[in-house]
Amino acid sequence: MNTKLLKPNKQTYELAKNLINAGEIVAFPTETVYGLGADATNEIAVKKIFEAKGRPNDNPLIVHLGAKEDIKKYVLNINHLEQKIIDLFMPGPISLVLQKNDKIPYVVTAGGETVAIRLPENDIARDFINTCKKPICAPSANTSKRPSPTLAKHVFDDLNGKIPLIIDGGQTEVGIESTVVKVEGNCLYILRPGKISKEELENKLGVKVLSNITQSGIVQSPGTKYTHYKPKCDMILVKTDVIENIKKLYEENTKLGKKVIIFCKKEDKCKFKNMNVVSLGKNSEEASHNLFKMLREYENNDLILAEFIDNGNMVEGLYNRMSKSCSGNII
Numbered sequence: 001m002n003t004k005l006l007k008p009n010k011q012t013y014e015l016a017k018n019l020i021n022a023g024e025i026v027a028f029p030t031e032t033v034y035g036l037g038a039d040a041t042n043e044i045a046v047k048k049i050f051e052a053k054g055r056p057n058d059n060p061l062i063v064h065l066g067a068k069e070d071i072k073k074y075v076l077n078i079n080h081l082e083q084k085i086i087d088l089f090m091p092g093p094i095s096l097v098l099q100k101n102d103k104i105p106y107v108v109t110a111g112g113e114t115v116a117i118r119l120p121e122n123d124i125a126r127d128f129i130n131t132c133k134k135p136i137c138a139p140s141a142n143t144s145k146r147p148s149p150t151l152a153k154h155v156f157d158d159l160n161g162k163i164p165l166i167i168d169g170g171q172t173e174v175g176i177e178s179t180v181v182k183v184e185g186n187c188l189y190i191l192r193p194g195k196i197s198k199e200e201l202e203n204k205l206g207v208k209v210l211s212n213i214t215q216s217g218i219v220q221s222p223g224t225k226y227t228h229y230k231p232k233c234d235m236i237l238v239k240t241d242v243i244e245n246i247k248k249l250y251e252e253n254t255k256l257g258k259k260v261i262i263f264c265k266k267e268d269k270c271k272f273k274n275m276n277v278v279s280l281g282k283n284s285e286e287a288s289h290n291l292f293k294m295l296r297e298y299e300n301n302d303l304i305l306a307e308f309i310d311n312g313n314m315v316e317g318l319y320n321r322m323s324k325s326c327s328g329n330i331i
């Protein structure tokens with residue numbers, strides 16, 4: 001299959017619509033990462049997403065909609081707190097898990113009775129969805145386990161020849177996937193952290209938000225058990241005595257003949273003189289924006305030593321992605 005990489009314009013959206021209507025899959029940018037979309041009501045089309053990515057079929061997809069009014073077409077009921085989340089946070093980088101109705105096939109929800117709903121705020125994602133006039137289910141547009149794509153090139157590198165179209169919208173803004181939330185009783189749970197933080201949810205909704213899902217006994221977000229976001233080389237996340245530990249590990253591994261690269265906070269770059277070092281950004285927002293792109297850019301080294309960045313409003317989301325990128329290799 002020939003994979004087209006096209007800029008977003010009317011012609012591209014028409015082509016995308018025709019492909020989606022024909023049961024094909026299309027990659028498109030959102031404000032978080034690039035998604036790989038299909039008509040959520042077409043089981044055969046949805047299966048193509050799992051095939052192209054090599055994604056396990058027990059990992060559910062998020063249904064992306066163009067308008068708030070569309071949500072009730074695909075779910076059973078929406079309670080007061082859920083409605084408040086929709087009113088206050090959508091469109092935006094948040095996915096809300098609701099009870100699905102029979103318009104959503106089980107292939108989308110990995111056999112479950114719930115469906116994650118998201119309204120992207122990125123213009124290109126909205127234009128694509130609104131032109132298709134279909135609910136678009138999508139995971140991130142990468143090969144399973146690889147870092148999520150934040151550039152059209154990343155999608156191309158992973159899926160060239162496997163999908164017919166990538167809409168090229170440049171680099172995505174947020175850089176990590178949406179916050180996934182679910183209401184259970186009167187409690188709100190974060191199933192996957194993202195840009196919308198626990199504090200922001202608590203402040204705007206006036207409820208306690210719980211994020212320690214396993215301790216509270218409710219099922220963790222399906223899919224979170226899998227290896228994720230891994231670069232091709234080894235990676236260590238350094239959280240304690242950062243400067244000394246990074247320098248020590250750098251020297252030890254360089255002596256062994258390994259090619260080592262340091263990812264650090266902007267202000268710390270000057271502390272690693274004569275070493276191979278790049279800045280992840282000045283805070284967790286910038287680091288989230290850059291992380292997946294840098295993992296792909298620097299994975300031709302033997303080892304990435306990454307400083308954990310603990311300032312800004314996206315610390316939880318960033319830590320979640322970095323700790324998975326390094327497969328729990330944290331000191």
Ligand code: AMP
Nearest residue numbers: 060061097114115116139140221222223
């Ligand atoms: P991706 O953004 O590529 O990781 O794929 C979608 C992710 O959304 C899944 O891996 C889950 O973590 C989450 N998700 C999707 N549907 C549901 C659901 N029904 N309940 C809980 N989490 C979900």
Ligand code: MG
Nearest residue numbers: 139140141148
């Ligand atoms: Mg993904």
